[in-house]
Amino acid sequence: MIVVAPLAGLLLGFLDFVWIKYVPFPLGGLGNSMAVWAVAAFLVTRRSRWNLPASVIGAVMMLVVAVPAYYLAAALIQNDELSQAYASYALIWMALGVVAGGIFGAGGYLARVPGRLQRVAVALPGSVLFAEAAIELLRAGDPSYGVAEPLMLAAILIALGVVVSRRALLFTIPLAVLGFVVFSLTGFR
Template sequence: MIIMWALPAGFALGFLDFVWIKYVPYPFADLGNSLGTWAVAAFLLTYLGRRRMAVSVAAAILCLVVAVPSYYLAAALIQNDDWSNLYNTTAVLWMGSGVVAGLVFGAGGVLARTGGRLRRPALALPAAVMFAESAIELLRIGTPNADTAEQWEYAAVMAGLGLLVTVLLVRGWRERALVLAWSAPLTAGGWILLTVAGFR
């Protein structure tokens, strides 16, 4: 059952996410701090889980919420961070973000495999969140404390992953092109929401 998989998946996502940040070189290390990475994980959980909407969305939310304290657990064990990070205000806020992302991308994973008019927009969600994060990174160029070369590198990695996930999820080049066309307005919407939420 997908709910049973959500707990270990969430624990692994959070714990391994910190390990990834700690030991993988830049720019790939920053994928651990990527909102898009976690959102796509929730999408894939429900896309591959093959369960109905309510159960799938609940599993996606559970996965992302569990991942937050798991991340801080890894930080406490590996680099002696404060144990209160597992449950402090920052952790709670990230868990709240996990609920929102789980709702959107968990539902998207279900819609992407069930057909109908919403299938293509749903399939475009993973690319859109990656492209939106790439756009935010590019718009940081020229701001104080921004390293132009690093911003370009990370933005390129995110954009490349957006294209890669579309190629892997969607069959046929015509269908991929249509899904990527849907990703354009979704990217714009995602960029606006992330900017309003302070992720810039």
């Protein structure tokens, strides 16, 4: 975990910036998706053989490291200021990474361990994608976002949510509602 999680974070942050910079919209919009980062943390911990505490710590470490790695990539690729890596907004994203890492790290662990919570945990990736899609749908028509871009991104997030939720759709929708509320409380809307 001590090597894998920070390395995964470096890759996530760096590749995310490259994705945003070079992949055209609407697919490029996935790079700005908190849900995609949460799903990445879930997948890393689900694929690992870490215990519950290590999964949570690993996911948190991965997401926290990914934030400055993103800004490092921006500095290297387009000469952005390196100070962005520790600016107040970067620290807020890192704090959100702690919260998301805790939830999705535990979810990744529980998704591979037989038990009552396994099906709920398997629903987490789809639910966060649906929750973010709902936020994008609410942005449609807002002068800051336009109509087409949020609708296209929402359609992609919904499609991804359906693909990853096919085994746990019953739990995905209520968790998506909860995720939407959490996004709203954090001001992500």
